[in-house]
Each structure stands twice: as structure tokens, then as C-alpha cells.
Amino acid sequence: MHIKTLILDGFKSFGRATEIPFYEDFTVVTGPNGSGKSNIIDGVLFALGLARTRGIRAEKLTDLIYNPGHATTEADGSNSSESPNEATVTVVLDNSAGTIDRTQVINAAGSESIGDVDEIRVKRRVKQTETNYYSYYYLNGRSCNLSDIQDLLAQAGITPEGYNVVMQGDVTEIINMTPQQRRSIIDEIAGVAEFDAKRDDAFEE
Numbered sequence: 036m037h038i039k040t041l042i043l044d045g046f047k048s049f050g051r052a053t054e055i056p057f058y059e060d061f062t063v064v065t066g067p068n069g070s071g072k073s074n075i076i077d078g079v080l081f082a083l084g085l086a087r088t089r090g091i092r093a094e095k096l097t098d099l100i101y102n103p104g105h106a107t108t109e110a111d112g113s114n115s116s117e118s119p120n121e122a123t124v125t126v127v128l129d130n131s132a133g134t135i136d137r138t139q140v141i142n143a144a145g146s147e148s149i150g151d152v153d154e155i156r157v158k159r160r161v162k163q164t165e166t167n168y169y170s171y172y173y174l175n176g177r178s179c180n181l182s183d184i185q186d187l188l189a190q191a192g193i194t195p196e197g198y199n200v201v202m203q204g205d206v207t208e209i210i211n212m213t214p215q216q217r218r219s220i221i222d223e224i225a226g227v228a229e230f231d232a233k234r235d236d237a238f239e240e
């Protein structure tokens with residue numbers, strides 16, 4: 036399972052809908068400082084709901100909406116001066132190997148009519164109104180909540196606590212950890228930590 040495409044629209048420096056292809060084995064993003072490379076990773080964290088522990092670089096969710104006054108270099112080269120009132124990011128996952136099975140997608144989406152699951156499309160939208168802001172998640176076009184998305188992605192080993200995304204500084208942090216702390220990371224990656232947490236919950240009850 037891998038990311039096939041990332042679509043950013045109104046997200047951070049991506050003022051216009053921008054589609055970024057990812058290859059199966061290796062993709063490198065290069066560009067000048069401030070051109071939006073890290074914003075791409077922020078987009079993945081945002082859409083997959085992985086930001087809790089991994090930290091998107093924004094104070095509040097609405098800071099993620101494209102702001103023409105903010106951008107020095109626009110990632111898509113546009114110079115639109117309008118400020119949209121919403122940002123969306125779609126992560127298209129290649130599920131052709133069947134890592135996540137159809138029943139799981141149906142359960143998470145709460146609908147049988149989700150079509151083909153060779154592709155899993157996770158979309159997140161943040162919308163700003165005059166008085167408030169709203170956050171929405173979609174799975175293959177069906178509206179759903181974050182926990183449904185997280186449970187589904189966990190089947191493929193994609194979790195907020197996991198190391199699917201290795202952030203700047205993570206490597207140094209891991210090197211400086213105590214052996215116990217490092218062991219807890221291995222437990223997390225191996226999927227043991229989930230059962231430890233469930234066991235602790237059970238004992239508590």
C-alpha cells in the first residue's frame with residue numbers, strides 16, 4: 036500500500052488545486068527554500084488525521100487555508116489574490132494489493148455503495164465561516180468521522196503514533212532516547228503496544 040496521488044486545494048501555499056503524483060518505490064521532492072515541500076507532508080498529516088502527535092506546523096486549523104498575503108512564493112506559481120474559505124487535501128492510496136479489504140471500507144464509510152476499493156481516497160476539508168470553523172472527513176466520497184478513518188488506516192499500519200511519517204528531528208530524538216523509550220517505539224511499530232493498551236484497559240475495568 037502506498038500513496039498514489041496527493042491533491043491539495045486551498046491548502047497552505049497551494050492556492051489552486053494541485054495534484055502531486057507519488058511513485059511506488061521512491062519519490063523525492065526538491066525545490067528552493069519556502070517553495071512548499073514541507074507543506075506537502077503537512078498535507079498528508081492533515082488529511083490522514085495523523086497530526087495529533089506528529090505536529091503540523093500551524094497554530095490553528097484555519098491557518099492551513101491558503102492565504103495570499105502569507106505566501107512569498109506560491110507553490111503552484113499562481114498569483115491569485117482571493118482567499119478561499121476552505122482547504123481540502125485528498126490522499127489517494129493504492130490498495131490494489133488488497134491490504135484493506137472491502138468490508139472494512141464499507142464499515143468505515145457506512146455505505147455499501149463505495150465502488151471499487153482498489154483505490155482508497157481519504158479527504159479532509161476545513162472550512163471557515165465568519166464565526167466558526169468546521170472540519171470534515173470523507174472516505175471514497177462518503178462523509179465519515181476521524182475515528183472511522185483512523186481505525187481503517189490502522190489495518191494498514193498507518194497510525195498517529197506510528198512512524199509512517201518520520202519528521203525532521205525524529206532521528207536525533209530516537210538516538211538520544213533511553214533503551215526503554217526506544218523499546219516502546221519498536222512495540223508501537225510491531226503493533227504490540229495496541230494490545231498492551233487494550234490489556235491495561237481490561238484490567239482497569
Ligand code: ATP
Nearest residue numbers: 047048068069070071072073074100101102105106
Ligand atoms: P525549506 O526548504 O526551507 O524546508 P519548504 O519547501 O519545505 O522550504 P515550506 O515550509 O513547505 O517550504 O513552505 C513555506 C511556505 O509556505 C512559506 O512561503 C509560507 O509563506 C507558505 N505558507 C504557509 N502557510 C501558508 C498559507 N496558509 N497560505 C499561503 N502560504 C502559506
Ligand code: MG
Nearest residue numbers: 069072073074
Ligand atoms: Mg521544509
